[in-house]
Amino acid sequence: MFKDPAPKLPLEQLERNFADINPPLTPGQALEEGSRCLFCHDAPCIKACPTGIDVPQFIRQILTGNRRGSARTILEANILGQSCARACPTSVLCEGACVLNHEGKKPVEIGKLQRYAVDPIVAAGTKLFKAGAPNGFRVALIGAGPASLSCAAELRKRGYEAVIFDANPQPGGLDTYGIAAYKMRADDVRKEIELVRSLGVEIKSGVVAGKDISLQELERDYQAVFIGIGLGETEDLQIPGEDLPGCRDALSFIEETKSKSLDQVQVARRVAVIGAGNTAIDVVTAARRLGAEEVYMVYRRSRQQMSAFDYEYELARRDNVRFVWQALPQRIVGNGRVEALECVRTRRQEGANDARGRGAFLPVPGTEFRLDVGMVVKALGQKRKVSFLQQIPELELKNGCIQVDPQTMQTANPQYFAGGDCVNGGGEVVDAVAHGKKAALGIHQMLEAAKGKSAVNMSRA
Amino acid sequence: MPDLSIHFCGVRSPNPFWLASGPPANTAYQVMRAFDAGWGGAVWKTIGEPIINTASRYGSVDLKNERMMGLNNIELISDRPVEVNLREIAEVKKRYPKHTVVASLMVESRREAWHDIVRRTEDAGADMLELNFGCPHGMSERGMGAAVGQVPEYATMITGWVKEVARTPVIVKLTPNVTDISHMAKAAMAGGANAVSLVNTFNSIVGVDLDSYAPRPAVAGRGSHGGYCGPAVKPIALHMVSSVAKAVPIPISGIGGIGNWRDAVEFMLLGSTSVQVCTAAMHYGFRIVRDMIDGLENYLEEKGFNSAMDIVGKSVPRIEDWGNLDLNYKIIARIDAAKCIGCNLCYIACEDGAHQCIRVEERPHGDLRHGPLPEHVPHVLEDECVGCNLCALVCPVPGCITMTEINTGRPAMSWKQLQDARGRSPQCSMEDLLAGGNTSN
Numbered sequence: 001m002f003k004d005p006a007p008k009l010p011l012e013q014l015e016r017n018f019a020d021i022n023p024p025l026t027p028g029q030a031l032e033e034g035s036r037c038l039f040c041h042d043a044p045c046i047k048a049c050p051t052g053i054d055v056p057q058f059i060r061q062i063l064t065g066n067r068r069g070s071a072r073t074i075l076e077a078n079i080l081g082q083s084c085a086r087a088c089p090t091s092v093l094c095e096g097a098c099v100l101n102h103e104g105k106k107p108v109e110i111g112k113l114q115r116y117a118v119d120p121i122v123a124a125g126t127k128l129f130k131a132g133a134p135n136g137f138r139v140a141l142i143g144a145g146p147a148s149l150s151c152a153a154e155l156r157k158r159g160y161e162a163v164i165f166d167a168n169p170q171p172g173g174l175d176t177y178g179i180a181a182y183k184m185r186a187d188d189v190r191k192e193i194e195l196v197r198s199l200g201v202e203i204k205s206g207v208v209a210g211k212d213i214s215l216q217e218l219e220r221d222y223q224a225v226f227i228g229i230g231l232g233e234t235e236d237l238q239i240p241g242e243d244l245p246g247c248r249d250a251l252s253f254i255e256e257t258k259s260k261s262l263d264q265v266q267v268a269r270r271v272a273v274i275g276a277g278n279t280a281i282d283v284v285t286a287a288r289r290l291g292a293e294e295v296y297m298v299y300r301r302s303r304q305q306m307s308a309f310d311y312e313y314e315l316a317r318r319d320n321v322r323f324v325w326q327a328l329p330q331r332i333v334g335n336g337r338v339e340a341l342e343c344v345r346t347r348r349q350e351g352a353n354d355a356r357g358r359g360a361f362l363p364v365p366g367t368e369f370r371l372d373v374g375m376v377v378k379a380l381g382q383k384r385k386v387s388f389l390q391q392i393p394e395l396e397l398k399n400g401c402i403q404v405d406p407q408t409m410q411t412a413n414p415q416y417f418a419g420g421d422c423v424n425g426g427g428e429v430v431d432a433v434a435h436g437k438k439a440a441l442g443i444h445q446m447l448e449a450a451k452g453k454s455a456v457n458m459s460r461a
Numbered sequence: 462m463p464d465l466s467i468h469f470c471g472v473r474s475p476n477p478f479w480l481a482s483g484p485p486a487n488t489a490y491q492v493m494r495a496f497d498a499g500w501g502g503a504v505w506k507t508i509g510e511p512i513i514n515t516a517s518r519y520g521s522v523d524l525k526n527e528r529m530m531g532l533n534n535i536e537l538i539s540d541r542p543v544e545v546n547l548r549e550i551a552e553v554k555k556r557y558p559k560h561t562v563v564a565s566l567m568v569e570s571r572r573e574a575w576h577d578i579v580r581r582t583e584d585a586g587a588d589m590l591e592l593n594f595g596c597p598h599g600m601s602e603r604g605m606g607a608a609v610g611q612v613p614e615y616a617t618m619i620t621g622w623v624k625e626v627a628r629t630p631v632i633v634k635l636t637p638n639v640t641d642i643s644h645m646a647k648a649a650m651a652g653g654a655n656a657v658s659l660v661n662t663f664n665s666i667v668g669v670d671l672d673s674y675a676p677r678p679a680v681a682g683r684g685s686h687g688g689y690c691g692p693a694v695k696p697i698a699l700h701m702v703s704s705v706a707k708a709v710p711i712p713i714s715g716i717g718g719i720g721n722w723r724d725a726v727e728f729m730l731l732g733s734t735s736v737q738v739c740t741a742a743m744h745y746g747f748r749i750v751r752d753m754i755d756g757l758e759n760y761l762e763e764k765g766f767n768s769a770m771d772i773v774g775k776s777v778p779r780i781e782d783w784g785n786l787d788l789n790y791k792i793i794a795r796i797d798a799a800k801c802i803g804c805n806l807c808y809i810a811c812e813d814g815a816h817q818c819i820r821v822e823e824r825p826h827g828d829l830r831h832g833p834l835p836e837h838v839p840h841v842l843e844d845e846c847v848g849c850n851l852c853a854l855v856c857p858v859p860g861c862i863t864m865t866e867i868n869t870g871r872p873a874m875s876w877k878q879l880q881d882a883r884g885r886s887p888q889c890s891m892e893d894l895l896a897g898g899n900t901s902n
Contacts, residue, residue, distance in 0.1 A: 040803075041804070091829075103858055
């Protein structure tokens with residue numbers, strides 16, 4: 001496949017390379033770390049959590065040996081608390097808000113404690129929640145990522161029938177497919193989805209809404225429809241050579257590391273990854289850990305503008321990734337397969353900014369250079385699923401993102417609600433979970449109101 | 462350099478730090494290790510007719526991540542023959558003539574038995590005797606230990622028997638498991654005691670195993686009440702020491718949760734000449750004495766004292782009846798916004814646990830992805846603050862909440878003075894009397 005494939009590493013070493021980056025806390029560590037929590041009143045960690053997990057409460061429950069209660073506190077607020085304990089950028093969320101930071105101390109390691117609390121409970125399949133008494137309403141959810149899973153679980157607790165239609169063979173969305181293996185194992189996600197299923201959520205995998213089942217059918221058979229379809233394929237580079245074998249997109253690469261045995265995933269000896277977001281970091285680190293000897297991270301702008309979190313950047317740095325700042329790919333060259341990436345240096349144009357205020361970086365003629373790589377991975381962010389969304393009547397889109405009422409997550413078409421990446425253009429798992437929860441409440445309020453009205457109408461009749 | 466040595470009933474000790482009678486002072490090996498580490502004295506584990514112990518023997522109370530805040534034991538006195546203990550005492554005294562060796566004694570309540578053990582112990586070379594009238598478990602069921610210490614007449618009588626033959630100073634060790642320990646100190650003095658030591662351990666059940674339903678520590682699934690000690694009992698011990706210091710004029714050896722030089726200084730300020738340590742040595746070993754010596758020395762030097770003896774009892778006169786405290790003294794809480802970390806513990810403590818004198822806005826939702834979080838500082842309603850200290854106690858940041866004295870412009874007036882003033886001027890309101898101080902006529 002590659003001109004110069006990376007030497008194959010033994011499976012044991014690959015497994016070591018992809019081992020859990022944050023090994024679980026021991027009981028002693030959990031006790032010590034939990035003891036550092038001050039049990040703040042109206043705690044900032046709660047307010048910084050999009051799902052509002054009562055962090056001091058669950059830590060207190062760990063300390064009192066009430067592990068089950070602790071897991072319940074977390075999962076009540078965030079049914080994907082296990083994923084979020086791994087995937088959340090805690091340094092800008094709960095841990096970033098921890099008051100200990102203001103005293104020059106390390107914040108309480110909330111993410112690790114959360115994991116300590118939920119892991120054994122989710123793994124054991126302990127039943128913590130009951131579905132509500134059936135209320136006769138049915139809600140369809142499109143996509144089985146974090147937003148839909150959270151929305152469906154919340155709806156089941158209130159007695160709604162919740163049916164998820166998902167195009168992928170496995171549910172979980174980016175939770176399953178899009179997060180580096182050393183952060184989250186596919187098996188962990190599977191157990192978490194079992195927890196959602198145990199509430200009576202039905203997941204129809206391999207069913208493409210709008211194709212295998214029409215939107216009209218959904219609108220007819222379900223009182224509300226939740227759109228949690230996430231985003232589409234990786235954006236194209238729009239440069240020559242993009243179609244050469246050896247050039248691929250970031251998400252399918254990460255998916256491969258999570259769905260195949262690691263010794264079945266091939267990389268080239270030298271790899272260039274284009275982009276500087278958190279997904280790009282997942283790719284460069286994965287490539288290094290799979291045995292690539294030189295991995296370049298190519299970014300048009302500079303270190304200051306990169307969208308990856310600082311701790312993600314540190315991960316890549318520790319994996320000896322080579323950062324190529326202010327370089328714009330111009331073409332991928334090779335005879336039948338990728339042999340090199342040709343770039344040109346960029347310079348920041350003073351005073352000019354792009355839509356996100358990141359400054360305009362323009363190519364500098366005469367500064368062309370070439371990276372001899374056998375593999376190019378595109379990690380430029382994902383396309384919006386505009387063509388699908390345009391099939392839904394009345395839906396309002398802005399930059400390809402669905403416009404919703406931020407309180408209820410209701411779209412301009414009152415029967416449709418939405419949440420997750422297809423609304424915010426690409427956020428964290430925890431944001432999607434928060435959207436799903438809000439939407440469930442929005443759907444509930446709408447249908448309750450409708451029920452009230454029809455009851456009024458009936459009594460009038 | 463201040464002099465750390467003390468004189469206790471005429472016996473000189475290199476410093477006030479003694480091992481208490483207990484497991485760390487069980488053998489010559491241990492006592493000599495302790496002396497090498499720097500301890501000034503040791504009270505030998507109680508000598509008497511050898512007993513048989515159980516397994517297990519200890520249980521403890523942890524506080525979050527802190528181990529052994531309190532320690533409970535159901536161990537009895539020495540399980541070694543009297544002559545072995547006495548031979549080892551002689552050996553220790555020969556090798557460490559300047560260190561203080563106190564022999565703790567407990568025998569059946571017979572005059573001859575006491576005469577015999579006192580003579581033999583003194584012949585072995587012990588500097589002083591400590592009569593164990595305090596052991597609250599096991600031995601008390603056999604009519605010894607606390608069974609003696611809880612009945613003033615017995616305590617007086619047995620102390621008297623000992624004094625009939627003793628040539629060395631006699632310390633009576635008091636049990637705290639009584640309603641008024643100063644009464645027991647007086648009883649010991651009535652029997653001729655030269656000094657008292659307190660406190661022995663508190664009756665306790667340290668916990669129950671939630672799975673097996675057995676108390677802790679358990680012996681084959683059952684348990685018996687034990688004696689509680691360690692940091693958790695220190696405040697109770699301090700009070701008892703101060704009340705004994707007020708009640709009797711004889712030296713006190715203070716015991717109860719002492720683990721560092723600060724604890725030791727507190728016991729000394731409240732009337733202890735020497736201090737005895739057990740739990741802390743069981744937890745960390747004899748090496749803790751190094752900082753005890755160093756810390757005490759630095760403290761004395763900084764405060765300008767020449768001798769450790771100078772601080773003994775210095776705070777006793779400041780322990781008053783509540784009725785003598787000044788009702789016109791006013792302090793209020795002040796929060797240093799620059800130090801406040803926004804935990805709101807002061808707010809919730811005052812709101813739910815005190816007098817609702819602190820206000821704070823509800824914290825807005827927000828994370829760091831959109832910039833730094835706004836400052837979040839509670840404020841004190843100064844006119845409402847009653848000056849109770851609770852907020853300052855719960856505040857996790859040193860120096861963030863200070864209790865600041867407010868000049869009320871009123872002269873000092875205690876409750877007792879207020880009662881007198883009311884008697885003199887029954888027509889005046891309480892508030893007027895307080896405002897006028899003690900001068901109204």
